Amino acid sequence: MTGGYALIVRFTTRDADAAARFDALVEHALEDIRKEQGTLVYVSHVPEDDPLVRVFYELYADEAAFQAHESQPHIREMLREREQYLLSTEVTFLGERAGKRPAAQEAP
Template sequence: MTSGYALIVRFTTRDADAAQAFDALVARTLEGIREEPGTLVYVSHIPEGEPLVRVFYELYADESAFQAHETQPHTRRMLQEREQYLTSTEVTFLGEQAGKRPAYQEGP
């Protein structure tokens, strides 16, 4: 069983309009991400009391699944377009210690 490959990304948007536009960009991008077999979890959160912040939790089957995600056209488009809406981006890669997560089954 693989231990997975995870990260948390904290985005701070410029203002309320930028947050709304960023959310729309994420929604469009998720259409493609839902088809990625190695992307197990990809969720955007709004922290309580921080309406301009978005925190993403991403879990991949392994590092190669993450690399495949990064090369997808929908991901590359988001990476290029997102900057106009943001004032900062913080990425934290995580090493799995223990817990419960979705099972990953490799395709045929």
């Protein structure tokens, strides 16, 4: 790994209403996530062919930044509340090989 700490999380929501409520929960948490120094990227995507799925890409400065993110009250609340909207959660941690980042975030 050349730099950063990344993961992809795939959430499958129960139905359209649960998806909307999950999105609102995430948007609420994003108000504080945007202030986290070590959280470089935190983006939710919807696959074009699967509107009940959310795929998150998360990039942190390092593993300590990820752990700091996970310990935040707004994340603890989101982790508790999200389960009522979900059928499944799949997490994949990623080891960086190469890439392009904004100049301030270039890997060493």
